[in-house]
Amino acid sequence: AQSVTQLDSQVPVFEEAPVELRCNYSSSVSVYLFWYVQYPNQGLQLLLKYLSGSTLVKGINGFEAEFNKSQTSFHLRKPSVHISDTAEYFCAVIDGTGGFKTIFGAGTRLFVKA
């Protein structure tokens, strides 16, 4: 069965520093990959998605992610974070061979300090 591992439960970082949030998924023939952000007491908002094509995906709020098939990874990066980026970030995968059920990672809490 498909699974998603977010290696860091919490990532503290200073404002304007770069950040990388790591995500690995279990191997599959075809996968669709997503990153969502959740602000306190709110629903999830899509940051970016990889369906096919270029392995470097750019999303909203200056975030980008790179699909690496050989390493089964989809790490999220931002070159310079803001205080307002403090939130929970979820990596998710849809297994293209098994319907459209979305499997979420446990989440990474990004805490941006002034």
Added chain:
Amino acid sequence: NAGVMQNPRHLVRRRGQEARLRCSPMKGHSHVYWYRQLPEEGLKFMVYLQKENIIDESGMPKERFSAEFPKEGPSILRIQQVVRGDSAAYFCASSPAVGGSTPNEQFFGPGTRLTVL
């Protein structure tokens, strides 16, 4: 265009009572998904519905939980005889009709936070 609506936002029930959670998808969306988020955890898929059809309920507990998406009106997630372990945030998402083999983006509602006393 209003987003996905969920109500109530907060629901408190005593053990043994019933909880009904409602989800109105975005206009034009015919697919609804329900997820449960336990404290400090990610979202866990529960059920995927189209109008009047359950497509995938592999994430639903075998007892006490049911879901429907009638031809008219919102999708309902119903939990009978709630227990403390049912306390969680329940999120609904919707998407347009799925075309081809590529999944559509799911748009999430703000969630219903269920507390069982």
